[in-house]
Amino acid sequence: MLDETDRKIIQATQAGLPLTPQPYQAIAEQLGLPADDVMMRLSAMQNSGIIRRIGAVPNHYKLGYRFNGMTVWNVPDEFIDDLGQKVGQFEFVSHCYHRPRHPPEWPYNLFAMVHGKSQEAVDKQIQLISDLLGNYNLGCDVLYSTKILKKTGFRTSA
């Protein structure tokens, strides 16, 4: 469980790590904590999955991935867990989720994000997913992101 000190550390780091030679020391000083304590707590949060990882988040577009498709599929509910696991194993799929349908206008329940530097690359990826789903594919669509309207990451005021 997170305590008050953990939450302070989360708050101090959610916008990013300081770009100074001793970033954890800098956070510790800001919060009036020992640097060892800050590092131990961050390690513990990483081990427990509260921190997915510490690292860089690139802007897809700036890396040349201009074709970012949210592929959505209508697959039978009784097979979705098995199919979702398999689709998630493609190296070009960054996220794969089961989400609720909103029939009749939104019949899709399996979401897989794909990323490519060309339309052809993405078309090929979609074909591979389609081939894998085979007869379980009851309908699909691909929604391309045309613009990032906001990307701040998650903020908490806790």
Place this chain on the structure above:
Amino acid sequence: MNKIDKHIINALQDGFPICDAPYRQVAAQLGLTEQDLITRLQALLDNGTLTRFGPLYNAEQMGGALTLAAVKAPKERYDEITEIINAFTEVAHNYARSHELNMWFVIATETPEQIQQTISAIERQTGLTVYNMPKNKEYFINLKLEA
């Protein structure tokens, strides 16, 4: 962005050490000086190649809640709707997408109840129906993208 920057981006998507002088450690692995790594990282953040650098928190593990939601924003109101939705601090990401449901955003809150409150507030302020699509299950998440 040159070859060195690409190395940095690829390496720093794999993780970052928790130690006294982590930039020095990573810089040594990349054959850079600590100051060079820090300067390049700052430039990559400033020019938008990197959107963030630091711990990526899992909102749900923190007791919070997360959902994906979408609206059908009429073309003539698109900018206005974008402004309204982006103004919510609970909206972490927002993307324009090619579909009748043309605006897709992630809502992250500290409690599950706040998700519904945020959705209701967005519906009230925009006059649009919000399609709520919380995940039933996560099969895979890979946060790395080759530079």
